[in-house]
Amino acid sequence: MRIIVDKAKCQGHARCWAHAPNVFTLDDEGYILPGDIKVAAGDELLAARGARSCPERALEIDGTAGP
Template sequence: MKAIVDPDRCQGHARCWEIAPEVFDLDEGGHGVVLTAEVPAEFEERARRAALNCPERAITVH
């Protein structure tokens, strides 16, 4: 699975990082970034939950 954060949509709510810190981090401006190109299987559910909880819908997972 891959996770992608759209930097143009992310507003820095940090919900992704709170839900899945193994997958997401925050940049210098507090916006979400993906830590790894491929989400490890054990963190896929957290990555999906983070995408669903993003108020800006800036995260896609596939």
């Protein structure tokens, strides 16, 4: 699984990080860093919760990504 990041939509709410701080990396101002995120096995549930919690829909879940 991977999370597709649309940095332009991020408004720095940090809700994703609140759900999964080991998955989502934020800059010093609370904005998501650019680049897609490969989610490690075992972190999928929290990563999905974090992605769905984004009010700006800046994160998209790609469940088709292989290992």
